[in-house]
Amino acid sequence: xxxxxxxxLLLNYIFIPALAYGSQLALGAIxxxxxxxxxxxxxxxxxxxxxxxxxxxxxxxxYFQSVGISLGVLPTALLAIPFAIIFMIGYMLLIDKFVFKxxxxxxxxxxxxxxxSIGVMFVTQAVVRIIIxxxxxxxxxxxxxxxxxxxxxxxxxLNEGLAIKSxxxxxxxxxxxxxxxxxxxxxxxxxGKSMRAYSDNEDLALLSGIDPKKIVMITWIIAGILxxxxxxxxxxxxSFKPFTYFNNxxxxxxxxxxxxxxNPFGAFLGGYVIAFSEILLTYAYKKFFMYVLPxxxxxxxxxxxxxxxYKFAVSFSILVIVLLYRPSGIFKGKVL
Amino acid sequence: xxxxxxxxxxYSIMMGLIILVGIFQSWNIALSIFNLCLIxxxxxxxxxxxxxxxxxxxxxxxGYTALGxxxxxxxxxxxxxxxxxxxxLNILFSLLLIIGMVLAVRxxxxxxxxxxxxxxxxxxxxILGIIIIRFVxxxxxxxxxxxDPAKTGFLGGFGLPIIFSWIVGALFAGGLAFVIGKVALGLxxxxxxxxxxxxxxxxxAIIKHEDWLTRGVKNVIGLKRPAxxxxxxxxxxxxxxxxxxxxxxxxxxxxxxxxxxxxxxQFVIEGSSIFVKLCYSGxxxxxxxxxxxxxxxxxxxxxxxxxxxxxxxxxxxxxxxxNVVKQHLLIFVxxxxxxxxxxxxxVTQDGLFTPxxxxxxxxxxxxxxxxxxxxxxxxxxxxxxGFVVWFLWIESxxxxxxxxxxxxxxxxxTHFLKVHLIESVPxxxxxxxxxxxxxxxxxxxxxxLPEKIEIK
Numbered sequence: 001x002x003x004x005x006x007x008x009l010l011l012n013y014i015f016i017p018a019l020a021y022g023s024q025l026a027l028g029a030i031x032x033x034x035x036x037x038x039x040x041x042x043x044x045x046x047x048x049x050x051x052x053x054x055x056x057x058x059x060x061x062x063y064f065q066s067v068g069i070s071l072g073v074l075p076t077a078l079l080a081i082p083f084a085i086i087f088m089i090g091y092m093l094l095i096d097k098f099v100f101k102x103x104x105x106x107x108x109x110x111x112x113x114x115x116x117s118i119g120v121m122f123v124t125q126a127v128v129r130i131i132i133x134x135x136x137x138x139x140x141x142x143x144x145x146x147x148x149x150x151x152x153x154x155x156x157x158l159n160e161g162l163a164i165k166s167x168x169x170x171x172x173x174x175x176x177x178x179x180x181x182x183x184x185x186x187x188x189x190x191x192g193k194s195m196r197a198y199s200d201n202e203d204l205a206l207l208s209g210i211d212p213k214k215i216v217m218i219t220w221i222i223a224g225i226l227x228x229x230x231x232x233x234x235x236x237x238x239s240f241k242p243f244t245y246f247n248n249x250x251x252x253x254x255x256x257x258x259x260x261x262x263n264p265f266g267a268f269l270g271g272y273v274i275a276f277s278e279i280l281l282t283y284a285y286k287k288f289f290m291y292v293l294p295x296x297x298x299x300x301x302x303x304x305x306x307x308x309x310y311k312f313a314v315s316f317s318i319l320v321i322v323l324l325y326r327p328s329g330i331f332k333g334k335v336l
Numbered sequence: 337x338x339x340x341x342x343x344x345x346x347y348s349i350m351m352g353l354i355i356l357v358g359i360f361q362s363w364n365i366a367l368s369i370f371n372l373c374l375i376x377x378x379x380x381x382x383x384x385x386x387x388x389x390x391x392x393x394x395x396x397x398x399g400y401t402a403l404g405x406x407x408x409x410x411x412x413x414x415x416x417x418x419x420x421x422x423x424x425l426n427i428l429f430s431l432l433l434i435i436g437m438v439l440a441v442r443x444x445x446x447x448x449x450x451x452x453x454x455x456x457x458x459x460x461x462x463i464l465g466i467i468i469i470r471f472v473x474x475x476x477x478x479x480x481x482x483x484d485p486a487k488t489g490f491l492g493g494f495g496l497p498i499i500f501s502w503i504v505g506a507l508f509a510g511g512l513a514f515v516i517g518k519v520a521l522g523l524x525x526x527x528x529x530x531x532x533x534x535x536x537x538x539x540x541a542i543i544k545h546e547d548w549l550t551r552g553v554k555n556v557i558g559l560k561r562p563a564x565x566x567x568x569x570x571x572x573x574x575x576x577x578x579x580x581x582x583x584x585x586x587x588x589x590x591x592x593x594x595x596x597x598x599x600x601x602q603f604v605i606e607g608s609s610i611f612v613k614l615c616y617s618g619x620x621x622x623x624x625x626x627x628x629x630x631x632x633x634x635x636x637x638x639x640x641x642x643x644x645x646x647x648x649x650x651x652x653x654x655x656x657x658x659n660v661v662k663q664h665l666l667i668f669v670x671x672x673x674x675x676x677x678x679x680x681x682x683v684t685q686d687g688l689f690t691p692x693x694x695x696x697x698x699x700x701x702x703x704x705x706x707x708x709x710x711x712x713x714x715x716x717x718x719x720x721x722g723f724v725v726w727f728l729w730i731e732s733x734x735x736x737x738x739x740x741x742x743x744x745x746x747x748x749x750t751h752f753l754k755v756h757l758i759e760s761v762p763x764x765x766x767x768x769x770x771x772x773x774x775x776x777x778x779x780x781x782x783x784x785l786p787e788k789i790e791i792k
Binding site: 109119134309 | 455537545697705759765767769
């Protein structure tokens with residue numbers, strides 16, 4: 001029985017939160033990797049683009065709430081996401097036309113494009129803060145829990161409760177659907193294949209008649225979808241604050257590089273690697289050992305490897321180690 | 337003279353703008369803008385010799401700035417005797433252990449060929465070391481943090497004049513840069529950017545959460561000053577006489593004695609804070625001029641030519657027998673050390689150390705905007721960039737307010753759009769910075785004052 005309790009404890013505090021957080025990171029990391037693989041620059045505006053998409057999701061959610069449309073037990077935001085995506089894609093294509101296109105046509109070095117993306121980051125951040133303000137916003141409605149801790153205890157008779165938030169389930173489900181569609185698209189359709197070819201070898205792809213304009217446009221469209229959904233899911237699960245989104249850029253970058261930048265599957269797994277290591281290394285295992293070990297061996301301290309303050313530092317250290325030993329990432333990077 | 341005309345023109349316009357702020361807003365604001373412009377100029381010079389001279393991307397400026405600030409605290413604060421006796425030994429012993437760990441890793445690296453076993457041994461040393469260090473330091477840290485936690489709860493510093501910290505800050509930042517450079521300089525440009533950005537975040541995380549070192553997010557306030565205190569100045573005779581002399585014209589107009597005294601008091605209070613700021617300006621100006629002379633000399637020396645050769649064509653420079661790796665490391669350390677000086681100067685001016693205020697937007701990306709806008713590779717350009725961008729950063733709120741009022745003048749004062757826009761005026765600075773950066777990169781990619789190389 002104690003053993004079961006220990007497993008439920010780990011499920012409740014480590015496995016499920018890490019899975020949800022990892023899914024959110026994974027979507028962002030695929031976004032970074034796509035831009036890096038096809039447009040060939042590190043996009044420092046990642047976090048702010050995600051907050052831009054989330055902002056539209058929130059605005060539409062407010063609109064739907066004000067006219068009384070809702071999805072019942074599901075959050076209204078799910079209904080708002082498609083509309084937000086349309087605005088987001090428009091914004092992405094606009095930025096590309098007025099900012100990035102010039103440097104792409106002139107074949108500027110990637111560093112210059114990265115600098116330009118910093119300019120875009122500043123502008124996007126300003127637009128988001130001017131429209132919706134810098135404060136913390138929650139836009140979740142509907143049924144909060146799928147299983148409550150108390151209900152679970154009554155049901156199973158265990159000491160440890162298992163709480164599953166509906167946002168966690170939604171996050172994981174949406175990520176699975178979205179990512180599998182994306183991989184199907186990249187591997188099976190003609191457009192997807194031509195995107196991979198373009199990423200692999202630009203000149204060869206152009207020679208075989210692939211239209212670069214179309215590739216770039218589709219990349220931005222996919223990026224817009226990923227950024228909006230990733231951002232909205234994060235906002236639903238936690239809360240929306242422009243500054244947090246900007247900061248999230250860092251673990252997202254770490255996930256993309258750990259998985260091998262330019263490799264979407266690597267980025268997908270990289271998100272989970274980062275999320276799990278962050279939570280595993282900063283969780284206090286005292287209660288777990290209390291269940292597993294006999295009473296005489298109970299630990300005194302919290303048995304916490306690192307304090308939770310170092311959550312971000314963990315993911316960055318992993319990144320540094322990966323960069324040192326396998327600069328191309330765990331899954332060989334730069335093949336889309 | 338002729339060819340430097342644009343430099344002189346740009347600097348006079350900048351000075352004119354700051355003087356205008358002095359006349360229309362207040363001299364206090366103008367001087368605080370000027371001081372921060374000078375500090376920004378030091379930071380941009382550091383970033384410029386990395387990016388402009390050698391083409392190295394360093395997005396870790398925030399980390400070096402914070403280390404400079406840390407140095408200011410460690411140098412100037414008086415040691416906390418109770419804390420030292422409570423846990424000083426443990427901390428010193430852990431420090432020794434860290435050094436021992438590094439030496440052990442170095443020994444293994446030198447002694448054995450690259451192999452899987454070596455990697456495992458190194459990993460084992462590090463993990464074991466961390467566990468032992470935690471075991472040793474934990475009771476010490478707890479004891480230190482329990483010493484009067486509202487006021488101290490940290491080890492304190494050396495109690496030296498804060499000016500020394502400018503040098504120590506440079507050493508700290510240079511030391512960190514040496515380690516990072518050893519590890520990360522082999523990476524490609526954009527990887528290096530991301531790696532340095534993340535490492536600087538780790539530095540901030542450590543400073544924020546190691547309370548025994550600098551009280552973490554509880555901040556250290558009331559640091560010593562190299563300049564006199566306003567309160568003391570207001571009671572010194574020579575200063576009051578000086579203020580009286582300066583304002584004699586205005587004072588003579590007031591006939592009533594009591595009123596005259598009240599007006600004089602007002603002038604003295606205003607004057608004291610201006611005087612203190614002028615002291616700082618003088619100190620900062622000395623640093624900027626010394627650094628400018630040194631960097632200019634370096635730029636036109638054989639060493640500067642070699643750096644440009646490495647920047648423009650690494651392979652060719654390597655083929656000519658230049659040690660690219662070593663030079664990259666050297667310039668990475670030098671540039672970061674300069675940023676460290678700026679970090680210490682910043683804390684000296686503020687008189688407090690607030691680790692929570694170190695954010696990448698303000699201390700990394702803004703500095704980069706300054707370098708790009710001013711003109712990378714040109715020291716005068718970089719300094720000008722520091723001035724222009726910081727000036728706009730501060731003055732964009734009033735400018736934004738003016739623009740909002742102008743464009744919405746047709747609307748009612750309580751119209752929701754107008755109220756909303758006026759509330760979000762502070763964020764126009766981001767918009768202005770971003771738009772400025774994008775425009776400069778598009779239409780004047782070499783910056784306001786582009787790099788000009790002349791062989792003397």
